Amino acid sequence: xxxxxxxxxxxxxxxxxxxxxxxxxxxxxxxxxxxxxxxxxxxxxxxxxxxxxxxxxxxxxxxxxxxxxxxxxxxxxxxxxxxxxxxxxxxxxxxxxxxxxxxxxxxxxxxxxxxxxxxxxxxxxxxxxxxxxxxxxxxxxxxxxxxxxxxxxxxxxxxxxxxxxxxxxxxxxxxxxxxxxxxxxxxxxxxxxxxxxxxxxxxxxxxxxxxxxxxxxxxxxxxxxxxxxxxxxxxxxxxxxxxxxxxxxxxxxxxxxxxxxxxxxxxxxxxxxxxxxxxxxxxxxxxxxxxxxxxxxxxxxxxxxxxxxxxxxxxxxxxxxxxxxxxxxxxxxxxxxxxxxxxxxxxxxxxxxxxxxxxxxxxxxxxxxxxxxxxxxxxxxxxxxxxxxxxxxxxxxxxxxxxxxxxxxxxxxxxxxxxxxxxxxxxxxxxxxxxxxxxxxxxxxxxxxxxxxxxxxxxxxxxxxxxxxxxxxxxxxxxxxxxxxxxxxxxxxxxxxxxxxxxxxxxxxxxxxxxxxxxxxxxxxxxxxxxxxxxxxxxxxxxxxxxxxxxxxxxxxxxx
Numbered sequence: 001x002x003x004x005x006x007x008x009x010x011x012x013x014x015x016x017x018x019x020x021x022x023x024x025x026x027x028x029x030x031x032x033x034x035x036x037x038x039x040x041x042x043x044x045x046x047x048x049x050x051x052x053x054x055x056x057x058x059x060x061x062x063x064x065x066x067x068x069x070x071x072x073x074x075x076x077x078x079x080x081x082x083x084x085x086x087x088x089x090x091x092x093x094x095x096x097x098x099x100x101x102x103x104x105x106x107x108x109x110x111x112x113x114x115x116x117x118x119x120x121x122x123x124x125x126x127x128x129x130x131x132x133x134x135x136x137x138x139x140x141x142x143x144x145x146x147x148x149x150x151x152x153x154x155x156x157x158x159x160x161x162x163x164x165x166x167x168x169x170x171x172x173x174x175x176x177x178x179x180x181x182x183x184x185x186x187x188x189x190x191x192x193x194x195x196x197x198x199x200x201x202x203x204x205x206x207x208x209x210x211x212x213x214x215x216x217x218x219x220x221x222x223x224x225x226x227x228x229x230x231x232x233x234x235x236x237x238x239x240x241x242x243x244x245x246x247x248x249x250x251x252x253x254x255x256x257x258x259x260x261x262x263x264x265x266x267x268x269x270x271x272x273x274x275x276x277x278x279x280x281x282x283x284x285x286x287x288x289x290x291x292x293x294x295x296x297x298x299x300x301x302x303x304x305x306x307x308x309x310x311x312x313x314x315x316x317x318x319x320x321x322x323x324x325x326x327x328x329x330x331x332x333x334x335x336x337x338x339x340x341x342x343x344x345x346x347x348x349x350x351x352x353x354x355x356x357x358x359x360x361x362x363x364x365x366x367x368x369x370x371x372x373x374x375x376x377x378x379x380x381x382x383x384x385x386x387x388x389x390x391x392x393x394x395x396x397x398x399x400x401x402x403x404x405x406x407x408x409x410x411x412x413x414x415x416x417x418x419x420x421x422x423x424x425x426x427x428x429x430x431x432x433x434x435x436x437x438x439x440x441x442x443x444x445x446x447x448x449x450x451x452x453x454x455x456x457x458x459x460x461x462x463x464x465x466x467x468x469x470x471x472x473x474x475x476x477x478x479x480x481x482x483x484x485x486x487x488x489x490x491x492x493x494x495x496x497x498x499x500x501x502x503x504x505x506x507x508x509x510x511x512x513x514x515x516x517x518x519x520x521x522x523x524x525x526x527x528x529x530x531x532x533x534x535x536x537x538x539x540x541x542x543x544x545x546x547x548x549x550x551x552x553x554x555x556x557x558x559x560x
Contacts, residue, residue, distance in 0.1 A: 042268030092238035269487025277324035363429030
């Protein structure tokens with residue numbers, strides 16, 4: 001166990017080495033994806049987004065006029081629409097016709113030959129404040145639209161293709177010389193490059209090219225409540241090849257993204273989370289203390305599993321507390337403090353393991369119906385617990401990985417799949433216990449007691465189903481319907497439903513003398529009732545005797 005804990009700690013530390021909270025530093029090597037989701041952030045008024053593309057290198061032999069590269073900044077009403085919008089696989093968003101779509105989006109289309117960036121605002125983003133450091137607003141728009149070339153040497157202007165300065169760097173000259181004409185691979189003839197001019201609705205900015213890398217940065221500020229919303233930044237890598245031919249264009253990219261609201265690095269829907277988790281931690285801790293009080297008050301009716309339930313409640317409280325602290329430092333500094341983040345991830349792993357172990361033990365009827373786990377029960381533990389550890393590890397990797405990496409989407413899918421498998425598998429022990437009690441109530445002559453326990457496990461089964469339903473389905477549906485500033489309701493629903501589930505489970509299995517599920521029939525004080533302990537052959541014929549007159553327990557062989 002110690003070695004395993006050490007390995008988990010090392011894993012968490014390695015993962016955190018690349019994590020940076022809401023100040024993103026993303027580096028991609030040899031990526032061939034046509035669309036890279038970089039960031040999703042909810043902005044209030046005075047919110048800002050700074051994007052700094054420090055390096056972009058293309059690794060392809062394809063003529064650059066057939067490659068369309070750039071960014072899109074789209075606005076959606078809810079996180080669900082942003083996350084689950086179906087992309088048009090055969091349509092590049094940078095070349096899509098938006099005339100009648102009514103979408104709110106800003107396009108940054110790179111012209112790799114002329115070293116320009118054509119920016120076009122659509123829908124509600126037409127009044128969005130977007131600036132490029134070192135560039136004047138509409139720096140080339142008037143020149144491109146009116147065909148004028150006067151004042152091209154002014155600050156913030158980019159010279160046109162035929163008017164480049166003679167004193168440009170040698171690197172730029174060497175790069176532009178072979179690109180002054182393109183070859184048709186079918187005819188093998190050189191064709192002159194046609195200069196692309198900006199539309200009237202487009203703004204043109206300079207695309208720097210230094211040491212073989214493209215460099216570009218821009219700054220966005222939300223100036224009015226009408227511009228508030230959930231914005232998604234994406235990078236597009238489109239290749240205009242022959243129909244039916246998909247030849248990926250590999251690229252290396254290094255980009256820095258800093259998104260924040262006024263003095264807060266959390267998205268609009270995450271701002272209440274530090275306070276929310278702090279309050280919920282207090283509720284879980286109070287519930288844990290009250291549970292320990294009950295255990296000490298009814299110590300003669302306490303089973304070992306009751307103390308396991310107490311450990312789960314305290315671990316959950318500490319995990320939520322560290323989660324609140326983690327979000328607090330992200331809001332303050334834009335990145336997590338590694339020490340607090342490591343503590344949160346460790347307690348999160350322990351909480352997940354304890355939760356499913358406790359649910360599996362209760363579901364098998366351990367300590368309440370039988371005292372020995374059957375081979376069937378052990379198989380459940382051998383399957384569910386490793387899967388749950390994997391699911392929690394996937395969650396940690398997701399939290400510590402930038403959204404733009406390909407591993408992020410992979411581990412997100414793994415987490416979703418494994419979590420559903422664990423939730424489904426945990427129901428099997430409860431079903432088996434219900435079936436066992438149904439059979440026992442009709443064969444061993446103790447119908448009243450077994451029917452009471454049967455009712456208990458049926459209630460427990462319904463609670464688990466409701467808990468899974470609310471945390472995995474209803475909560476996710478909120479992302480489709482709740483506005484961006486209310487996204488914290490998802491986390492609120494998950495934590496509150498978990499607290500309610502803990503309280504109801506503790507109430508049903510409380511160690512009290514008046515618990516209808518843990519006491520025997522009081523019809524006759526002198527009646528001795530037998531309870532089947534297990535169905536295994538090892539303890540076949542062994543029963544438990546509980547006398548209501550003195551409350552003591554003893555074992556006897558029913559064959560005597």
